[in-house]
Amino acid sequence: MNPNPTDATLRQFLLRVLDQDDSAEIEKLFISDPEWKQRILVAEEDLIEAYLEGTLSPTERQQFLTQYGDTPQRQRRLQITKLIKEHAVAQSYRERATLPPKASLLSRVWPLNMRFLIPVVAVVIIALTAGLVLLVQFTRGRVAEADYHAAIERELADLNSTSHQFDVPSQVASLIVSPVSVRSGAANNELTRTPDTRVVELQLVWTQKRKFASYRAAIHRVGESAHFSVANLRLDNLPMGTVVRVRVPDRLLRKGQYVIEVTGVDVSGKSGPTEEYTFAVNS
Numbered sequence: 001m002n003p004n005p006t007d008a009t010l011r012q013f014l015l016r017v018l019d020q021d022d023s024a025e026i027e028k029l030f031i032s033d034p035e036w037k038q039r040i041l042v043a044e045e046d047l048i049e050a051y052l053e054g055t056l057s058p059t060e061r062q063q064f065l066t067q068y069g070d071t072p073q074r075q076r077r078l079q080i081t082k083l084i085k086e087h088a089v090a091q092s093y094r095e096r097a098t099l100p101p102k103a104s105l106l107s108r109v110w111p112l113n114m115r116f117l118i119p120v121v122a123v124v125i126i127a128l129t130a131g132l133v134l135l136v137q138f139t140r141g142r143v144a145e146a147d148y149h150a151a152i153e154r155e156l157a158d159l160n161s162t163s164h165q166f167d168v169p170s171q172v173a174s175l176i177v178s179p180v181s182v183r184s185g186a187a188n189n190e191l192t193r194t195p196d197t198r199v200v201e202l203q204l205v206w207t208q209k210r211k212f213a214s215y216r217a218a219i220h221r222v223g224e225s226a227h228f229s230v231a232n233l234r235l236d237n238l239p240m241g242t243v244v245r246v247r248v249p250d251r252l253l254r255k256g257q258y259v260i261e262v263t264g265v266d267v268s269g270k271s272g273p274t275e276e277y278t279f280a281v282n283s
Contacts, residue, residue: 005025005029013026015047015060016066016067027151030144041141041144047064048068051068153228156248156249157230157232160245162234170194170196171197171198172197172199173192173193175191175202176243177202177260177279178277179205181275182207190279191279200248202279203236204245204275205240206242206262210273211235212272216233216263216265217229217260217261217262219259220259221256222257233246233262244262256281257279258281259276259278
């Protein structure tokens with residue numbers, strides 16, 4: 001993909017019609033580059049404006065409704081944006097249709113003390129409009145982050161499915177990690193990657209005697225509240241013991257300390273005990 005995506009490419013990304021590799025590159029820009037994050041949010045605002053003005057093609061309109069009209073939260077967001085636009089249009093129409101009255105006529109019709117209220121009313125209207133704009137921007141940012149989080153968890157689910165196979169083993173970096181409860185002080189839990197690494201496979205040693213129908217893992221970077229989860233993991237028997245494999249796209253792992261919590265889930269869906277694992281990414 002071109003290192004500087006065009007506005008048309010960003011619109012394809014927002015409508016979820018861009019191929020997976022190009023989408024991943026734009027998602028990476030959204031996280032790592034504040035300027036690109038702002039540009040993507042502006043592109044999303046332009047897309048919503050085009051929808052409200054009816055300038056999208058029939059295909060784009062259907063793609064837009066699929067992405068932005070499928071949940072009450074997104075529908076509310078569109079309603080707020082529509083109200084702001086309708087208010088601006090109505091205000092512009094009134095300003096064109098009404099001629100400014102003469103000062104003498106205003107003095108006769110509107111008492112002096114009432115005329116002082118005009119600036120106050122104007123300030124209130126401006127404050128309300130600014131509040132709505134801020135609310136829309138805040139909501140847009142939260143929705144974009146939620147969409148990104150959901151996309152990452154879908155990618156994790158696919159990467160860890162039993163049907164997924166790696167065609168290029170050299171692109172996979174592996175790390176064996178013991179649980180915190182049994183780890184020795186000399187254990188090395190530092191991840192080593194190469195420039196070719198695309199996927200990191202964490203082999204989490206399961207030391208509990210009880211085995212479960214499946215396992216669920218939650219991973220987060222120390223110091224950050226955001227975490228990603230992947231379910232339906234299975235045990236594998238390796239020479240060093242029984243492990244739960246968790247595969248993560250390399251681009252998601254930045255320098256720092258990480259914590260993974262693995263929970264067993266029985267056939268009824270009930271959660272069992274949780275084991276905690278930690279590892280470091282130093283480059």
